[in-house]
Amino acid sequence: MTMADPVVLIVDDSEYDALLMRTVFERAGFTQPLRFARDGEEAIAYLRGDGAYRDRRQFPLPTVVLLDLNMPRKNGFEVLAWIQQQPVLKRLRVYVLSASGRPEDIQRSYDLGAGSYLVKPGNLDGLMHLAKTLIAWLELSKFAPLS
Amino acid sequence: MITTELSASELRYRRLFEAARDGILIVDPETRKIVDVNPFLVKFLGYTEEEFLGKELFEIGLLKDEAANQAAFRELQETGYIRYEDLPLQTKDGRSVAVEFVSNLYQEGHRQIIQCNVRDITARKKAEDALHDADLRLAQHALELEHAVSRRTAELRLSNAQLETFVYSIAHDLRAPLRSMQGFSQLLIQGYAVKLDQQGRDYANYINTAAQMMDHLLADLLAFSHISQQKMELVPVALGPVVRGALSGCETEIAESEARVKVVPPWPAVLAHAATLRQVLVNLIGNAVKFVAARPPQVRLWSEERPGGIVRIWVEDNGIGISPEYHERIFHVFERLHTTAYVGTGIGLAIVQKGMERMGGCVGVESAPGAGSRFWIELAKAPAGPP
Numbered sequence: 001m002t003m004a005d006p007v008v009l010i011v012d013d014s015e016y017d018a019l020l021m022r023t024v025f026e027r028a029g030f031t032q033p034l035r036f037a038r039d040g041e042e043a044i045a046y047l048r049g050d051g052a053y054r055d056r057r058q059f060p061l062p063t064v065v066l067l068d069l070n071m072p073r074k075n076g077f078e079v080l081a082w083i084q085q086q087p088v089l090k091r092l093r094v095y096v097l098s099a100s101g102r103p104e105d106i107q108r109s110y111d112l113g114a115g116s117y118l119v120k121p122g123n124l125d126g127l128m129h130l131a132k133t134l135i136a137w138l139e140l141s142k143f144a145p146l147s
Numbered sequence: 148m149i150t151t152e153l154s155a156s157e158l159r160y161r162r163l164f165e166a167a168r169d170g171i172l173i174v175d176p177e178t179r180k181i182v183d184v185n186p187f188l189v190k191f192l193g194y195t196e197e198e199f200l201g202k203e204l205f206e207i208g209l210l211k212d213e214a215a216n217q218a219a220f221r222e223l224q225e226t227g228y229i230r231y232e233d234l235p236l237q238t239k240d241g242r243s244v245a246v247e248f249v250s251n252l253y254q255e256g257h258r259q260i261i262q263c264n265v266r267d268i269t270a271r272k273k274a275e276d277a278l279h280d281a282d283l284r285l286a287q288h289a290l291e292l293e294h295a296v297s298r299r300t301a302e303l304r305l306s307n308a309q310l311e312t313f314v315y316s317i318a319h320d321l322r323a324p325l326r327s328m329q330g331f332s333q334l335l336i337q338g339y340a341v342k343l344d345q346q347g348r349d350y351a352n353y354i355n356t357a358a359q360m361m362d363h364l365l366a367d368l369l370a371f372s373h374i375s376q377q378k379m380e381l382v383p384v385a386l387g388p389v390v391r392g393a394l395s396g397c398e399t400e401i402a403e404s405e406a407r408v409k410v411v412p413p414w415p416a417v418l419a420h421a422a423t424l425r426q427v428l429v430n431l432i433g434n435a436v437k438f439v440a441a442r443p444p445q446v447r448l449w450s451e452e453r454p455g456g457i458v459r460i461w462v463e464d465n466g467i468g469i470s471p472e473y474h475e476r477i478f479h480v481f482e483r484l485h486t487t488a489y490v491g492t493g494i495g496l497a498i499v500q501k502g503m504e505r506m507g508g509c510v511g512v513e514s515a516p517g518a519g520s521r522f523w524i525e526l527a528k529a530p531a532g533p534p
Binding site (some may be wrong): 014016017023052070099100102120121122123124125127 | 313319322323324325326327329330331333334337359362
């Protein structure tokens with residue numbers, strides 16, 4: 001993997017939301033396969049390379065994590081707090097992507113080190129716009145290796 | 148003759164002494180010993196007359212001890228008078244009584260005598276104590292009541308907060324499946340239109356429209372919940388910028404309906420919560436361009452100062468109008484007058500009314516079918532001077 005191939009990990013418990021994300025990213029021309037985790041615990045296991053995620057060729061460390069907040073088992077805040085405690089993940093970009101626009105959720109996310117906070121669009125056009133913007137930003141950005 | 152008069156006076160005095168309902172002691176200031184005691188005091192304290200006579204005051208407990216006795220006599224010599232308003236005493240059989248004790252030093256011929264009046268104030272004391280107890284109990288009850296009220300208020304505040312969280316999470320959780328419905332139906336419409344026949348395309352469109360409708364409904368429900376719960380501090384707000392802000396908030400609706408909006412100055416300052424007032428105006432303007440009879444809709448906004456420091460803001464349209472029997476109902480949540488012709492959630496005017504209520508203002512409408520509507524809101528004018 002080179003830095004030219006950014007890896008996007010989407011952490012979302014909604015199967016349909018994940019499917020919609022895959023669709024809009026494909027339609028927006030993103031060629032890399034998206035990686036998915038279905039809740040906070042799976043996300044942490046992925047980032048640690050636990051169990052099935054040990055194979056880093058199949059499950060490379062992400063360049064960007066799109067993190068939902070409201071999830072079973074471990075929620076987004078818990079994932080953010082865990083990432084903060086991992087020195088090897090200090091360069092990881094974590095963007096919250098939540099349906100919540102509540103000021104307290106936004107503030108708490110930034111306090112826990114979120115790089116940005118995006119409110120999940122309510123319709124397909126909005127999701128498409130988000131995917132295109134994110135892809136354009138990934139193309140423009142330079143990333144350093146995680147560790 | 149003098150002797151007779153004297154003995155008559157002595158007799159009168161004696162009768163008073165014997166019949167008095169106060170205790171009376173006569174004390175010799177030189178020996179400090181009791182030389183006479185009246186029957187009331189004998190009965191009251193339970194000592195015999197013999198037990199009184201020849202005793203000093205402290206010996207029958209009228210003064211605490213010999214030192215107090217000496218101090219009292221010194222004061223008596225100096226001022227001729229001592230008075231204890233509330234003296235605790237014990238009767239011979241050990242009962243506690245309270246007395247008012249007054250002593251006077253008299254000149255009687257060539258010698259001085261001391262007269263002590265001992266008034267039983269036990270009943271009065273008891274009444275006073277009872278009153279004091281009642282006062283204390285009353286204060287205690289008041290305190291308990293106050294606690295109960297503040298506890299209840301805290302509970303209500305908590306349940307309000309829980310309700311807000313509840314409404315928020317409902318609206319939030321309902322939005323997730325909605326996003327899927329909307330997203331996939333849109334994918335169907337965009338990507339599979341050619342594979343569907345007309346009826347298939349219609350069905351996909353119905354799903355999409357219904358999902359959009361529900362999205363608006365949830366957004367309005369959230370706004371209503373927010374406006375009901377939000378802390379609202381009223382400050383002077385210049386109307387001009389708020390009206391302009393509201394118009395830009397309705398930009399899309401105004402453009403789509405090709406409405407002509409006329410904003411007529413002046414716009415004084417009012418006491419309001421700016422964000423809430425903006426939301427109220429957005430909803431009123433949104434309605435004005437939505438419920439139209441003939442295009443283009445014409446909307447006019449102006450303000451009017453009314454007696455009592457009130458500013459009324461008018462939002463007038465040339466729309467379909469509202470029959471007077473509905474003028475009250477339209478402000479209730481989920482109350483809608485139209486089924487299919489006009490898309491609405493039935494929450495917009497409820498938000499307006501709730502917002503005005505929270506700002507201490509009010510809202511009303513003048514309208515008739517086919518004659519357009521003139522909605523008004525009223526707020527207190529901001530006091531003059533720098534904001």
